[in-house]
Amino acid sequence: MKKTALLVFLLAFPALASASEISEAYPSAEEVTVTGKKGDILQQVTGRESELLNPSQMSVYKAINLMPSLxxxxxxxxxxxxxxxxxxSFRFRGVEATxxxxxxxxxxxxxxxxxxxxxxxxxxxxxxxxxNINIYTGVMPASAGLGLADVGGKINMEIRRPEESFGVLFKQGxxxxxxxxxxxxxxTGAxxxxxxxxxxxxxxxxxKWKGEGDSQRRNVMAGVTKTFGDNVKLEAFVTYSKGDIHAYRPFSYAQIGNLESAYTIDYGTNPDSYDYYGYNRNEFEDWMVMANLEVKTGEHSKLDIKPYYWSDKGYYLETITLANNQNRIRxxxxxxxLKGVLAEYTTTIGSVDLDFGYLYHTQVRPGPPTSWKNYKVVNGKPVFDQWNILSNSSSxxxxSPFLEATYRFxxxxxxxxxKYINYTLPSIITYNTAGLGDLSYDEALAGNPSINAxxxxxxxxxxxxLFPNLTLTRFIxxxxxxxxxxxxxxxxxxxxxxxxxxxxxxxxxxxxxFQQLWDAREMETSQNFELGMRVKGSNWSIAPTIYYALHNNKQAVLYDPVLDATYPMNNADAEGYGFELEAEYKPLENLSCYGSFSWNRFSFSQDINSDAPGGGIIKVKGEQVPDAPEFLAKGMxxxxxxxxxxxxxxxxxxxxxxxxxxxxxxxxTTLFDLDLTWQKKMLGFKEVEISLSLLNIFDKQYVSMISTSDYKTLKTSYQAGMPFTVMATLAVHY
Structure with a gap:
């Protein structure tokens, strides 16, 4: 297996494109820069490459998936x-942060x-x-991983500000x-x-590419900036999104073993069956509002205050399997x-750049869930059966205050x-639901149900x-x-x-x-060590990195035979280590190549003891964690x-x-894509672009997403990967 991975890498090495080089050879009117940040090492895949990797431009995860160890x-x-x-389904160096x-x-x-x-x-x-899309893995600045988690890494997207002059971008795919x-x-311009x-x-x-059902998504985003003199600027951005998605049917391990079948079987068309596609969908409506007040307080100092708010309303409808193997619609x-505010003050004192910040963030459940209702299928319609979960709405x-400093000598x-983290988990009050009918969540709580202690x-x-970080860089x-x-x-x-x-x-x-299990919860922490370098020639660059990480209180979803229960335990240690290599080469003026290779080992360093008193011991020491490939090789x-x-x-x-x-x-699995693009300035437009994207061009059948913590069955579930797909896009920049 190791020889196969290395061979694939050697073949793929002349196969990926550097952003800066390609943007010179083929400039684009609109660019998205994808950046990997590891200390002072930067890898760029700009403009055209963002669209190559994610032609639909709706998934940041697709746009960065050629980076090493991702x-x-x-x-x-x-x-x-x-x-x-x-x-x-996304991992940094084998670590599932999502x-x-x-x-x-x-x-x-x-x-x-x-x-x-x-x-x-x-x-x-x-x-x-x-x-810009900035990617941080392992070691990251204190300001880069703000929020409820940053264990594997963090992605930070920077909004494209309003342009200085009037302009229109139209795309049809x-x-x-x-x-x-x-x-x-x-x-609008100025x-x-x-x-x-x-x-x-x-x-x-x-x-959907198999079965019945479809996906629809509408988005609106707006932004406005205003300056007040030379020292004050106010920015505000709002995003609205509404999605209506029919899900793909997951499979058990035995079912996914027959890949040909998995590529044709999906949810059915009979509403009398629990397998009906209409019972497996989700619909959500989202609002995001954020602002930034920037005040320059000196020649080398400024204060930023960023309040934000995000609202999410909707539902999941899905077929589940109960412990007694009966099906229901949930x-x-x-x-x-969620809402919060980030205050950040940057300044320079002598030769030291300083960044002081403080984040306050509060986020309403779920997760964990506050409301689950189960339905039976009767005469082709879901009929209320019972409440599965009814609990309080807590937050x-x-x-998180933080401090960063940079000193050059x-x-x-x-x-x-x-960075200091003070994180409080919500209280969870579970209510008895016997006798409750098909009420709304608010109506159910208004009935003052008794508490299930x-x-x-x-x-x-x-x-x-406290979470420290330190990076020393030597320039030769x-x-x-x-x-x-x-x-x-x-x-x-x-x-x-x-x-x-x-x-x-x-x-x-x-x-x-449940209080005993809640009290046993521990924060999973990781200690990350990294050594790396970057060497650049006239038409090439190479960036090798080695890393080692220790994880304390790593979580895994496991079956405990003593309790006859499957549940997440997080009382064991794990370790990760590996090697990453990125290289770019431009042998000709009109030819650019980029390749990445990574070897990632991530496993438990001890057996796991059950979190529950009287539980068993699960022997997992030394085993690679689920859904974590040891080798990745990518090229363009x-x-x-x-x-x-x-x-x-x-x-x-x-x-x-x-x-x-x-x-x-x-x-x-080895997958191949091909993108063909024609670009030209013409007819008074800044640019006209026509592209044809061929994804999975050899129509490879493979297993894609793996869920080791599937709430529907409490077992691992699998999905077949996307088949051969064609997408064409016309873009006009004016």
């Missing part, structure tokens, strides 16, 4: 329905945690409205399975009163929001930071800890840099609650209350011929496992 899987070629257990137990995503906007899960908050942005997407952005603004609209839809109503709360640079955690739980001439870095990250999983509710009889029979070549740009892309993913005991093996 594993991203898809069932939907357009990014509309790429959800597994209410989160995205698992079902984290009520957040890895994506921040302007440094603010204004995306959330579960719900519709992860893909509410159109990438045309963003100028069509593709397989009746895909269509219209995008329009209008910039208006009287030092005001600039923009507004954009997008409308996208696509049928409706999970979600109505939650996560985070206080000679050919050295020293960067350090310190054994299924409640009346006391909140808080975590307080203009073309070589070396760095050594250390940093600590965190995450707290909260998905023990639905597992307890679904198997409460097993726990209560053993005398175990861009060749310019006149007004045409021809770009083949290859991605290799090694063997993965669906369980920590390695009983469920998923084979390695």
């Amino acid at each position: 594993s991203q899987q898809s069932v939907d070629p357009y990014g509309l329905a790429d959800i597994v257990n209410y989160h995205e 698992s079902g137990g984290v009520p957040a995503t890895t994506v921040n906007v302007e440094g603010l945690p204004v995306t959330g899960r579960p719900g519709g908050g992860a893909t509410i942005y159109d990438l045309e409205n963003f100028s 069509f593709g397989s399975n009746d895909f269509r997407r219209t995008f329009l952005r209008v910039d 208006l009287p009163g030092d005001v600039k603004s923009f507004i954009s609209f997008s409308d996208a839809a696509a049928d 409706r999970w109503d979600i109505d939650h929001d 996560h709360e985070l206080h 000679g050919s050295w640079k020293l960067e350090g930071g310190l 054994k299924a409640s955690a009346l006391d909140t739980k808080s975590f307080s800890r 001439g203009d073309n070589i840099s070396l760095h050594a870095a250390y940093g600590e990250n965190y995450v707290t999983h909260v998905d023990i609650y639905p597992y307890f509710i679904s198997q409460s009889a097993n726990f209560i029979q053993k005398g175990i209350s 070549v861009s060749y310019k011929a006149g007004d045409f740009l021809i770009t083949p892309i290859v991605r290799y993913t090694s063997v993965r496992y669906g369980d920590v005991l390695h009983n469920e093996k998923i084979d390695s």
Whole structure:
């Protein structure tokens, strides 16, 4: 297997395109810069490459998946329905930062945690409205990982500000399975009163590539900036998104073993069956509002105050399997929001650049869930059966002051930071629901139901800890840099609650209350060490990195035979280590190549003891964690011929496992894409662009997303990967 991965890398090495080089060879009127940040090492994949990797421009995860050690899987070629257990399938260095137990995503906007899960908050942005996507893995500055979690890494998107002059960007896309997407952005340019603004609209839809059902998504985003003299600037941005998504049917390990069947079987068309596609969909409506007041307080200092608010309303409707193997339709109503403010002051004292900041963030549940209702199917319609969960509406709360400093001396640079995390988990009051009918959530609570004490955690739980980071960089001439870095990250999983509710009889029979399990929750922390370098020649560069990470209180969803229950435990240590290599090469003026290779080992360094008193021991020591490929190799070549740009892309993913005991093996996969683009300035337009994207051009059948913590069955579930897909886009810049 190792030889195969290395061979694929060697073949792919002349295969990826550097952003800066390609933008020179083939300039674009609108650019999105994707940046990997590891100390002072920057890798760029700009403008055209963002669209190559994510032609639909609706998924930030697709746009960055050629970076080393980033594993991203898809069932939907357009990014509309790429959800597994209410989160995205995405890993940094084998670490799943977006698992079902984290009520957040890895994506921040302007440094603010204004995306959330579960719900519709992860893909509410159109990438045309963003100028930079910064990726941090392992060690990161204190200001880069703000929010409820940063254990694996963080993605930060920077909004494309209103342009100085009037402009219009129009894009129309069509593709397989009746895909269509219209995008329009209008910039007003400079208006009287030092005001600039923009507004954009997008409308996208696509049928599923198998089975019945479709996905629809509409987005509106607007921004306005105003300056007051030379020292004060006010910015405000608002985003609205509404999505209506039909899900793809997940499979068990036995079912996914027959890939040919998995590529044709999906939810059915009979409303008398629990397998009906109409019973498996979600619909969400989202609002995001943020502002930035920037005040220059000196020649080298400024104060930024950024308030923000995000609202998410909607529901999941899905077929579930109960512990007694009976099926039901579950409706999970979600109505939650988050809000906060970030205050940041930057200044320079002598030779030291300083950044002081403070984040206050509060986020209403779910997760964990507050409302689950189960329905039976009777005469082709869902008929209310019973409440599965009814609990209070409580909030996560985070206080996070931080400090960063940068000092340059000679050919050295020293960067350090310190972040304090004070994170309080919400209390959870579970109510008895016997006799409650098909009421709304508010109506059910208004009936003053009695409290189920054994299924409640009346006391909140808080975590307080300092998280340092330090990076030392040595520059040798203009073309070589070396760095050594250390940093600590965190995450707290909260998905023990639905597992307890679904198997409460097993726990209560053993005398175990939910409060005991809630009290046993620990913050998972990681200590990250990294050594790296970057060497640059006249037409090439190479950036190798080695890293090592220790994880304390790593979580895994496991079956405890003593309790006869499957639930998440987080009392064991794990370690990760690996090697990353990125290289870019431009042998000819019109030919650019880029390649990445990574070897990631992430496993438990001890067996796991059950969190529950009297539970068993699960032997997992030394086993690679689920859904974490050990080897990744990716590549892209861009060749310019006149007004045409021809770009083949290859991605290799090694063997993965669906369980920590390695009983469920998923084979390695190599996928190929091809993009053909024609660009020209003509007819008075800044640019006219026509592109044709061919995804999975050899129609490879493979397993894509894996969910090891599936609330529907409490077992691992799998999805087939997207098939051959064609997408064409016309873009006009005026």
